[in-house]
Amino acid sequence: MTQVPVLLVETVNGVRTLTLNRPDRLNAANDDLLYALTVALRAANAEDAVRVVVVTGSGRGFCAGQDLGGVSGRNMGFTEHLQATYNPLIRTIRTLDRPVIMAVNGVAAGAGASLALSGDIRLWAQSARLIEVFSNIALVPDSGSTWFLPRLVGYNRAFELMALADTVTAAEGQRLGLCEQVYPDETFAADVQAYAERLAARPANALKLTKQALSAALTSSLDDALDQEAALQQLAGDHWEHAEGVTAFKEKRAPDFRKQG
Incomplete structure (x- = not known):
C-alpha cells in the first residue's frame, strides 16, 4: 500500500x-x-x-x-x-x-x-x-x-x-x-x-536583505538599525539587481529582476 x-x-x-x-x-x-x-x-x-x-x-x-x-x-x-x-x-x-x-x-x-x-x-x-x-x-x-x-x-x-x-x-x-x-x-x-x-518578480536579493533588516530592527535600537541599514544598503547597491533597476528606470521600462546581470 x-x-x-x-x-x-x-x-x-x-x-x-x-x-x-x-x-x-x-x-x-x-x-x-x-x-x-x-x-x-x-x-x-x-x-x-x-x-x-x-x-x-x-x-x-x-x-x-x-x-x-x-x-x-x-x-x-x-x-x-x-x-x-x-x-x-x-x-x-x-x-x-x-x-x-x-x-x-x-x-x-x-x-x-x-x-x-x-x-x-x-x-x-x-x-x-x-x-x-x-x-x-x-x-x-x-x-x-x-x-x-x-x-x-x-x-x-x-x-x-x-x-x-x-x-x-x-x-x-x-x-x-x-x-x-x-x-x-x-x-x-x-x-x-x-x-x-x-x-x-521583485528583486530577490533586495528582498532577502530587507527581511534581514526588518528582523534585526525588531530587537535593536534606532542607532543599530541605522548602522544595519547602511551595511545592507551597500550589499544591495553592489548587486546586479540595482544596476538593472537603475537602467530600467532610465530606459523607462519595467525592470527584469529574474535575469542575471
Whole structure:
C-alpha cells in the first residue's frame, strides 16, 4: 500500500508551494510533518529557481496544531519536544532568504496559529479562523506565538486572545493586522498564486536583505538599525539587481529582476 505523503511540493513560475497533507486531521502536526516541512523549506532556500515559498494546507484546515495522539505516552518533556520540532521550523521560516507566504485556508489553532503568524506575508481565505487554543488545555502558547502576536496586536489584545482562546475570523484578523489580504474561498488558491508570482518578480536579493533588516530592527535600537541599514544598503547597491533597476528606470521600462546581470 502506497503511503500518502504528509507534505506536497509543487513549483510554478518561481513559487514553491508546500502543502500540509493530513486533511483527515485538519493537518494537525506530527513529527513526520514538522520534519518534512523544515527540510522542504531548507531545500527551497538552496534552489535559485525558487523565489517565493508558500505554505498552505490541504482540505478544510490550515493546521489544527499539535496532533496530541502523536505525543501521548511519549517519554519526552514539552521542552525537549519543542526544541526538536517546532522551534527549528519557526527559526527556519524566519531566517529563510526567500519570502515566505502563509496561505491560511481554514482553521489555524495552537501551534498551527503560531505557524500562520510566522510568515513574511499572511494571506487568508474567508473561511480562515485563528485560535490561540493553548489555555483550553492549560498550556502556554508556544512555537513563537508569544513573540509574534503581541508585536501584531499589542500586549493586552494578545493576552486576551490567549487567555480566552477566542476565535478570530478572517475579517477580524485583517482588521487586527494578522493578515495582509483576505480572498474568497472559491478563488483562494489562484489568488495566492497570483500574489506569490507578483512577489517572485521583485528583486530577490533586495528582498532577502530587507527581511534581514526588518528582523534585526525588531530587537535593536534606532542607532543599530541605522548602522544595519547602511551595511545592507551597500550589499544591495553592489548587486546586479540595482544596476538593472537603475537602467530600467532610465530606459523607462519595467525592470527584469529574474535575469542575471
